[in-house]
Amino acid sequence: MTQTETPSIRIGTAPDSWGVWFPNDPGQVPWKRFLDEVVEAGYEWIELGPYGYLPTDPNELEDELGSRGLKLSAGTVFTGFHKGEDQWQRAWDQALEVAGLASKLGAEHLVVIPDLWRSDATSEVLESRTLDDEQWQKLAAGHDRLGKALLEEFGMKQQFHSHADSHIGTTREVLRFLAETDERYTNLCLDTGHYSYYGGDNLKLIEDHPERIGYLHLKQVDPTLLFDILKNDVPFAEAVAQDIMVEPPHGIPELAPIIERVAQIDPNIFGIVEHDMYGCSVDRPGPIAKRTRDHIFSCTRAARVN
Template sequence: MHGARVAAAPISWGVCEIPDWGPQLPWERVLDEMAQAGYEGTELGPWGFLPTEPERLRAALQDRGLRLVAAFVPLPLRDPAHYPQAEAEVRRTAELLARFGAGCLVFADAGDELRARVAGRPQLTASHGIRPADWPSYGDRVTRLARLVRDSYGLPVAFHPHGGTYVENPQEVDALLAHTDPELVGLCLDTGHLLFGGGDPLDVARRHASRVNHVHLKDVDASRLRGLLAQGLTYAQAAKQGVFVELGTGSVDLPGIAARLREAGYRGWLVVEQDRVVTDDTDTLASARRNREFVRRTFGV
């Protein structure tokens, strides 16, 4: 895949923005292992995990030969009253990313307790979602924020469908893209979350190829996912029970994704992620190396 580059994200080391997710490893260990496993860059992770003072962060990355490639920012987008909060979050993160020449800022809906309870169940998310009449205003808020990011910070935006949020199932992904400006809002193709939400990542990659400007490579044990969702688990509970697995060991057609991205001429970042909980004793380096080797074999980078 000519021109694409491979990065990692702190979530593969158990670092997550969700409260009470689990133990958090030191950022120094996380960056050290990314570099040792052969990744070229990292996403920022939750605000405050990596140093946010620019010179300190620059030194930490340069010492390990890593680049800052993007940041994932969950935003309270459903309620117009929360727009100022979303804008403040966007400005804070975009200002830091712009200093590092990052590839993009990744938006996601922040979700809420209701959507967390029905995550991964399209038959329920469809009736607990954004009303058709409200999609134009939702899309307008996303587009306005994306225009702010482009005009003020020079960064493109990718929108990330995510389990437990109001942009999760295939119909919601289609609606989001239909109601946002394609010149301003791209798509973060997260292969795991699209499957989690009841979709087919390969179908999304095919139908929305022109919008894909950032990629999160994940794999999912679909059989385990079905069993856990049948028990009524939330997104976070299911993730903690191991539904996200190492690349090539789950149910996502990653070779098919590679072929589709290659056909589309994708030249952006491929960010390896495995949403999970780890401890000090977890051999995160060995896992990171296996994932990196899978990307090398399957995607040719």
Template structure:
């Protein structure tokens, strides 16, 4: 197998969350989409995700115009749904179909729906992110509800728009730890629901990203590259920080400055003929740091790894 040609098929994107454009209601404004898209292109990336609904235009032609103006591809969109709650499933399906329809009508039918729990909305999970104990998890009935909801979203997106859905494990949600991810994947159809593997969230949730990406490789259709600073993680545990304070303190650092073995992760991907996208994410809260500088540093780091 020609590993160099495999590396050539992997494309590198960034996402609005790296500029503080997050799905949470944080009471502060991120840079607008025009600045974010321009800076994604200027720092060396060739794709982006949509960001929260309304961050970018919600009319297909307008969306195509602003993304295309920067020469970028639009490769996915994050859709949070409170999947453990049966009552939230119908609204979640509607939301996912709305987003998928926008992507398809704007000319991006290969984009994926990145489905996640409605992270940050359950106080116990949010306040204990990075230190979840088994008694904070779902019981069997709610696990079944969670899995049914995820499958229903994926099926609706596939049947209506012919598009794929991947599940994003995420701290401050009900699928954070390696054991919780195992549980969800065991309850869902691998032909219908793929996995968005996020290296940083997997590490913050207590896992080894290199072991995780090898273990779940057959389910992985989309990859998020995020680094994890274990020293901040230790402080978070000692001081009892919630998820948002951990992010504010830099738990997700620049690539190469944390504990994730990105060279090893890339080796697994190239040796298994991964041909999807890698999305660099360095989650920050609105107004934090210098996103454009970090984005460029992250791209340079990946260039040094050969991609």
């Protein structure tokens, strides 16, 4: 294969890489500064981030992105389908807002993050760490219902994001989730850092289930610190404050092989740099985002800006 024939995926970034977890937090980077620094760092694709952080008026958001040459890849919602039928309305209300906005700006993906069993705001333990069979059934059915509705209503694809301190995090949990959901409606936003958090092998998951990889979040975890985090049962938010997610190339997994393998599966898949940095100084993220982009483009030809 010649250089010009090398398949590549689009690389973007997200508000999370600027320490943004909440719509309104005076300690976070102001949204206009975020957009400006995204451009300075060399990205053209971004995610919406928490609904309400960026403008929610589609015309205003389109103007703000367009004036900077930026485009939207996805929005994000949170779900708790294992808790019961009442969770459907909560999920769909979010979808109407987030997918309604994101789809108007051309985004084709909705990243769906499951509720955490331990709060990322207070570190309070909210429920059991594991699900019983009935809860698994409710979880899977809820996501398939959501994915089908998103396709029919907005033409958007649901991309499920396994997460530290959630019920779907380990390899066995992710594989069970795939086995109990329908690939027509529910696939993965494979977050390389979160999957590695519990020892998952990203490349093996991609090789074994290429048809279920619909979207990527690119990040690395500090493999040395990780053992202390797990041994001491440190809540995820506190682990983030300790820099458990580390600037590439100083962590795992290696990003180039993942990007290259996914590009062979489907060059339309996004690889969004999403570095968990909540609580950081507002001056810290921009330079890291630029260095991360430079690292990715220096280590593989399977990455492209647009």
